[in-house]
Amino acid sequence: MPAPHNAFKAALADGQPQIGCWVGMANAYATEIAATAGFDWLLVDGEHAPNDLNSILEQIRVIEGSGSHPVARLPIGETWMIKQYLDAGVQSLLVPMVESGDQATELVRAVRYPPHGVRGVGSALARASRFAAIPDYLTTADQQICLLVQVENRAGQAALDDILATEVDGVFIGPSDLAADMGHIGQAGHPDVVEAVLDSIRRIVAAGKAAGILTLDPAMQRKCLDLGATFVATDIDVTLFARSMRASAKAGQDLLQPDNS
Numbered sequence: 001m002p003a004p005h006n007a008f009k010a011a012l013a014d015g016q017p018q019i020g021c022w023v024g025m026a027n028a029y030a031t032e033i034a035a036t037a038g039f040d041w042l043l044v045d046g047e048h049a050p051n052d053l054n055s056i057l058e059q060i061r062v063i064e065g066s067g068s069h070p071v072a073r074l075p076i077g078e079t080w081m082i083k084q085y086l087d088a089g090v091q092s093l094l095v096p097m098v099e100s101g102d103q104a105t106e107l108v109r110a111v112r113y114p115p116h117g118v119r120g121v122g123s124a125l126a127r128a129s130r131f132a133a134i135p136d137y138l139t140t141a142d143q144q145i146c147l148l149v150q151v152e153n154r155a156g157q158a159a160l161d162d163i164l165a166t167e168v169d170g171v172f173i174g175p176s177d178l179a180a181d182m183g184h185i186g187q188a189g190h191p192d193v194v195e196a197v198l199d200s201i202r203r204i205v206a207a208g209k210a211a212g213i214l215t216l217d218p219a220m221q222r223k224c225l226d227l228g229a230t231f232v233a234t235d236i237d238v239t240l241f242a243r244s245m246r247a248s249a250k251a252g253q254d255l256l257q258p259d260n261s
């Protein structure tokens with residue numbers, strides 16, 4: 001019995017576009033609601049949301065039972081942290097702030113068992129192996145891990161070809177951090193940032209890797225998909241919730257205004 005099949009990784013390898021959503025509420029109940037929406041993948045954010053490994057695990061659990069695939073973003077790409085996330089059962093990882101081919105190579109080694117990598121062997125304790133209920137886990141796990149790395153500054157852009165030459169499964173372009181590093185903080189839609197993002201998407205696709213992005217701009221979503229991006233996140237749960245709550249509160253306050261009709 002092999003490690004669980006990673007349908008998300010297979011879809012990316014087949015070039016099938018996958019529409020996703022960021023989930024940053026850091027709450028399994030809220031993530032379970034998101035998992036009923038129908039997204040192909042949900043990004044459980046361990047970088048900017050107040051998540052830890054246990055809260056990530058709770059959310060991975062509720063997503064696994066849905067039609068969406070869980071992707072976990074680490075706060076940083078550290079081998080020891082990757083080991084913990086993988087042992088917890090995360091099969092698709094997004095690693096921020098990758099800036100060199102060497103860094104990408106180390107991340108590839110971190111998600112693989114020896115002799116092809118350095119992932120520590122602890123499957124007897126690991127949820128990933130269903131606590132050793134999957135007898136072939138150690139010899140089949142590597143093929144089901146999807147490693148996605150983020151290029152989101154000028155250093156990463158300069159090293160993109162080196163990163164693409166490694167065995168990462170895909171490269172995600174982070175428009176917000178890239179804009180900041182380019183001197184346009186808060187302006188992911190700045191023409192220079194948009195061109196840098198689209199050029200990177202073209203290069204990632206040309207290299208035969210999966211290209212990904214998070215953008216709330218429908219026109220940018222369309223452009224990236226037309227260029228061949230295959231993991232495109234189109235919304236953020238926190239943003240959706242905050243916007244809806246504010247709109248509702250305003251509507252309530254409007255009720256109290258003198259009727260100007």
Ligand SMILES: O=C(O)C(=O)C[C@H](O)[C@@H](O)CO
Pocket residue numbers: 048150152173174175176177178214
């Ligand atoms: O740089 C980016 O853009 C991303 O990596 C996505 C952000 O981290 C996400 O929190 C939305 O702002």
